[in-house]
Amino acid sequence: MTMLEAERLAITFGGVRAIDGVNISIASGQVFSIIGPNGSGKTTLLNLVSGIYTPHDGSIRLAGTTVTGLAPDQLARRGLSRTFQNLQIFSRMTALENVMVGRHRHERTGILADLLHLPSVKRQNEATAEAARAALARVGLADAAFRPAGSLAYGALKRLEIARALASEPTLLLLDEPAAGCNPVETRELDQVIRAVVKEGVTVVLVEHDMRLVMNISDRVHVLARGRTLAEGTPQEVRANAEVIEAYLGAHGLREAAHALD
């Protein structure tokens, strides 16, 4: 089954075609990575898919249903969740409360019940907290549950966002540079977390600069350059693609290209 399908996606900002006629098709249960030089439109593409931007052209289908133009919260209720490249943490709340918010789409209480703290709300809160604790444990943050999120280190916040997204039990999970700022040990742990999530049947879209992670974990790799598709294929195919190497050469210089594609 195709989890996510985008056709001829396009969006323009101030005359610049940030995404220009991109087609993607992601099979259910895959890890689909999007790579490309800075400014090539990777995050823009994620913002289009998650409903933060509305495409000026093209269409998006999620699990067979057309969802073009739906708001992010509507998409979230259909099982899409994501993390952010430049963290979007609820910094006044504890780590646990952050992840509890991730459970929102599974919570069923009304405003009157909430005001009166009816037994249903009490049960709901307990169930939500338990699921949130489990999600925190998955990313190794169980000990930080009651710490204010604002006091956590950068790497922990990256994982906190993943736990929050996982708590929503997504069918499609978009990760925007999850390994940025992670040391090699943390990146390996991240690799394990992603593999475990995929094993549960979640489809993962990964935007990432850490090529070792991308090449290890991906089923398909999609290469963007200046808002257009440069290449797509298995990690092996992409690694061997001369155009890709040139795109990196042009944008990053020789050393990074060698590092990225070795």
Next chain:
Amino acid sequence: MSVRALLQSRWLPAVAVAAIVVVLPLLFPSMYYYRVAALVFIFALAVVGLNLLMGFAGQVSLGHAGFLGIGAYAVAIGPVHLGLPSWLCLLAGAAISGAVAFMVGRPILRLKGHYLAVATLGFGLLVAIVLTNEAGWTGGPDGMNVPTLALFGWRARGSGTWYWIAGLTFVVGFLLARNLMESPTGRALQAIHDSEIAACVLGIDVASKKLTIFIISAVYASVAGSYLALFNGLVTPDVAGFLRSIELVAMVVLGGMGSIFGSLVGAVVLVVLPQVLTIFHEYEQALLGLIVMVFMIFLRRGIVPSLAASFAGWRK
């Protein structure tokens, strides 16, 4: 419930506030103290509602006295012009305030920050102007008398009676607000405050949550407005004026944004302090301003959160 269970219970803060309401009169040497304390609780009720909007959901309102005005004039116009019982008018006022908040909130809650502030400011001014100009109904700038609240032949008169009505209503309002904050809705609102975009991608309908809390805060203000009018026996358009709105915001910020108990503290300071400062005659307002500035400089997160933080630090 054992004492230990009570001490660990989530009901403890509400029980503590209820205890304050019950014990406080033992310290009152005269009826005048009942009057000031009743005003404190009435304002604190409105401030709790505004704090839910500002402190938790992060949405400013510079026009909340508009809802105070709707509540106040509901218990004046209803009984005087329509012959309705005051208690029914109080409830009707709350319902009207909620409906107005719904209609006004839908377009203006899309705005953020300063733009929302100015839009709510406009709403407050609008209410005040309508109350001033519709003299046939409202008595114009001179206001109108408000008949006494009567329930089953019992008449709510005097500062002592109103102390208990306002105090107990505040306890209920305090409890409901705390309940709300520890619920799915409350978590969603706090999430919206910190990151609307993250709240949105987690499935929270941001616009509808903002509207919900705007309506709830309007109902709090409306009930407080009705109490104020019934207690004073007189209402003028000043109740809905800009200065009143600013006063409510100042109480929220002074007591502590996001602290429900802080709402009471903010109301205490800004209701009691002017009474105390009257001994300084013409310097009263200047001193009040100075004291508020000093509070904010040294307790910049508001009185309750700042003191709680330094107490936690000191205990370590």
